[in-house]
Amino acid sequence: MATPKQIRDILQSKLGDLLGTYTFSNGQVRPALFVRGSQQRPADVKVAGIELVLDETTEDFGTVLVGAGSAVSMFWKLTLTQYNRSATLSVVKTRLRQVFPDLMNVVHIPQSDSMYEQLTCSVPDYALYSEIL
């Protein structure tokens, strides 16, 4: 099974060019990619563009048969939020489909009159998907 850092590195390399930025209170700017779990994003961080949050703990959806009979039961939950209200998540959604063909539980929530556009999905543990490395 992969570690959160390994998944984070894959996401950074495959989606990094589409992500927005975090601007910290000291002026430091970082890619808007965050592993949520034991740490929380500081409240005073300013987010611009697309934020990608990876949940530190995996989800267990039971055994799923994939490919030529491999079994995957652990999935990583991703949450993408578009903080630019005049843009959408469509490009990153397409890229996600290309990088993770077995994306599951995709829920797209359009921007509303009070909330940002959001996409949640689950990707299989990459340990069984060496072709994406």
Next chain:
Amino acid sequence: MKHDPSQAVDKARDKLLTQVYKATDAVVAEMDRRFTAAVSADNWDWPRGQSPRDIVDTGALRASQQYTKHSDGTYRFSWNVPYAAQVHEGGTFFDGSEMPGRPWTRRAINQMREDKTVQRIMNTQLKKSSGSLNPSSPGPLPTLGS
């Protein structure tokens, strides 16, 4: 009188399929009940005010739950209020505050998996057709998970 074994097999198969359909209906009815129970349960963490609490404010989300059976044998559950997905998945408000996701469907399905609800219902229903598959040699059907 000539005995046609294929007729007996067809009859047994039809009886088994009937029991499978009945079992599926029973599973779906149980899912319907479990989803409603999950929405109503006072065990959802909430960052503001009372916590834990249920997912009921106006009751519209819970009341909107429905399921439909399709011609291919699949069922589809839906909650027809515009904010259902946001309640289920959570989201971020324009002021930066966050609404945590409360995935009542996943919780209910996980509970059903843990207590082997589907297996239990299917076994109960299939036992009713026990002995009908092979009329010349009646015996119990194998149970799921055994």
